[in-house]
Each structure stands twice: as C-alpha cells, then as structure tokens.
Amino acid sequence: TQLLEQSPQFLSIQEGENLTVYCNSSSVFSSLQWYRQEPGEGPVLLVTVVTGGEVKKLKRLTFQFGDARKDSSLHITAAQTGDTGLYLCAGAGSGGGADGLTFGKGTHLIIQP
Amino acid sequence: EAQVTQNPRYLITVTGKKLTVTCSQNMNHEYMSWYRQDPGLGLRQIYYSMNVEVTDKGDVPEGYKVSRKEKRNFPLILESPSPNQTSLYFCASSSSTQTGGFYGYTFGSGTRLTVV
Numbered sequence: 001t002q003l004l005e006q007s008p009q010f011l012s013i014q015e016g017e018n019l020t021v022y023c024n025s026s027s028v029f030s031s032l033q034w035y036r037q038e039p040g041e042g043p044v045l046l047v048t049v050v051t052g053g054e055v056k057k058l059k060r061l062t063f064q065f066g067d068a069r070k071d072s073s074l075h076i077t078a079a080q081t082g083d084t085g086l087y088l089c090a091g092a093g094s095g096g097g098a099d100g101l102t103f104g105k106g107t108h109l110i111i112q113p
Numbered sequence: 114e115a116q117v118t119q120n121p122r123y124l125i126t127v128t129g130k131k132l133t134v135t136c137s138q139n140m141n142h143e144y145m146s147w148y149r150q151d152p153g154l155g156l157r158q159i160y161y162s163m164n165v166e167v168t169d170k171g172d173v174p175e176g177y178k179v180s181r182k183e184k185r186n187f188p189l190i191l192e193s194p195s196p197n198q199t200s201l202y203f204c205a206s207s208s209s210t211q212t213g214g215f216y217g218y219t220f221g222s223g224t225r226l227t228v229v
Contacts, residue, residue, distance in 0.1 A: 033217050033218075035217075041223065042205070042221050042223055043156075044220070045217030045218065045219070048216075088155075088156065090156075095163075096209075096214070097207060097214075097215035098144050098163045098207075099144075099163065099169070100144075100171060101218065103155050103156040105153070106155055
C-alpha cells in the first residue's frame with residue numbers, strides 16, 4: 001500500500017504570511033494532485049503535476065513535484081483568509097488514476113485576519 | 114452543470130438495516146470511486162470502477178458492495194450496516210485525457226452516515 005505523509009497537520013498563520021505544506025512518500029507516483037476541501041463539501045481539485053521537477057502556479061499558490069516523483073510541496077504567498085481550508089495531496093499509482101487515488105491525511109490551514 | 118450527485122446527504126440508520134447510497138455523474142466519466150473520510154484517518158478508498166461492469170476493491174472494502182450497470186451510476190450498498198461504518202462518504206468520478214493521463218477527480222458533496 002502506498003502512503004502519503006502530509007506535514008504539518010495543522011497550521012494557523014496571520015494574513016499576509018507565506019507558508020509551505022509538504023507531501024512525502026517512499027513510493028513513486030505517476031502523478032500527484034492537490035485538492036482543497038471546505039467543511040461539509042467534497043474535495044475540489046487545484047492542480048495535477050505529472051513530470052518530476054514540475055512546477056505549476058495558480059495565482060498565489062505554487063506546486064512542485066519532486067524530481068523522483070515521490071514528494072510534492074504547496075507554497076502559498078501572502079496568505080489570505082479565503083485560503084482557509086483542508087488541503088489534501090493525492091497520488092495516482094500504477095493504474096494512472098483509473099483505479100483511484102491514495103490520499104494524505106491533509107493539512108488544516110487557518111488564516112487569521 | 115457538470116457534477117457528481119450523491120443521495121442522501123444525511124442518513125441515520127440502525128444496525129443491520131440494508132441501505133444504498135446513490136451516486137450519479139453527468140460527465141460521461143469512465144472512472145468512479147467511493148471513499149470514506151474519518152477524523153485522523155483521512156480519505157480511504159472503498160471500491161472503484163474503471164468502466165461499466167468493471168469494479169474492484171479499494172483499501173477498506175469490508176462490509177460494502179458496489180455495482181456499475183450504467184456508466185453514470187455507481188451505488189454503494191451496505192448490506193448490514195454496523196456502527197463502525199459511521200462516516201462521511203464521497204463518490205468521485207474522472208476520465209482519461211487524450212494523451213493517456215487522467216483528469217482530476219470530481220467529488221460529490223458527501224453523505225454523512227450514522228449507524229446506531
């Protein structure tokens with residue numbers, strides 16, 4: 001079974017600060033995705049990274065896939081209160097995603113005004 | 114609107130009373146999965162389907178059944194629910210890209226099940 005370890009589990013920072021969330025595994029993934037989940041709702045896809053070393057930007061969010069495709073990071077610049085939520089990383093294995101995803105346990109992010 | 118629809122959103126039931134949680138997607142996706150989400154354990158896959166009549170077990174399949182008779186529907190069946198199946202359940206769907214990758218999963222809004 002492939003495992004994804006996310007850190008930190010909880011993070012509370014002030015608006016305007018920067019932060020990084022990490023997602024690590026000993027397994028290689030064919031791709032890795034980041035989702036954001038609001039209370040009472042299902043996860044919503046933010047980004048998919050496929051190639052080792054790949055970097056993708058989504059406004060103030062920067063996502064990076066490790067060179068060996070075993071880890072990823074999410075960096076938020078100048079955090080805003082609207083960034084508050086549960087951030088989940090999820091890896092696709094040998095089935096390429098057709099057989100579902102392995103999820104990390106998530107990072108609960110609170111941005112204080 | 115492209116979406117995954119789960120019903121019901123909330124359900125309280127008694128131990129042993131069979132129930133079905135429905136899931137329907139309107140995006141013509143091949144891939145569908147069921148997950149349960151529990152505090153401290155995260156999202157764990159119950160069953161998945163790669164196409165009509167093709168289903169397989171995920172990481173926590175005990176006590177659950179699924180079927181995929183039509184592409185759009187993927188119901189989750191609990192034949193004899195027990196209190197340890199109290200959880201938040203999500204259905205999700207996805208499809209492959211033209212270059213052999215896959216799009217991210219679209220999730221339903223969840224079903225909060227309580228078994229007493």
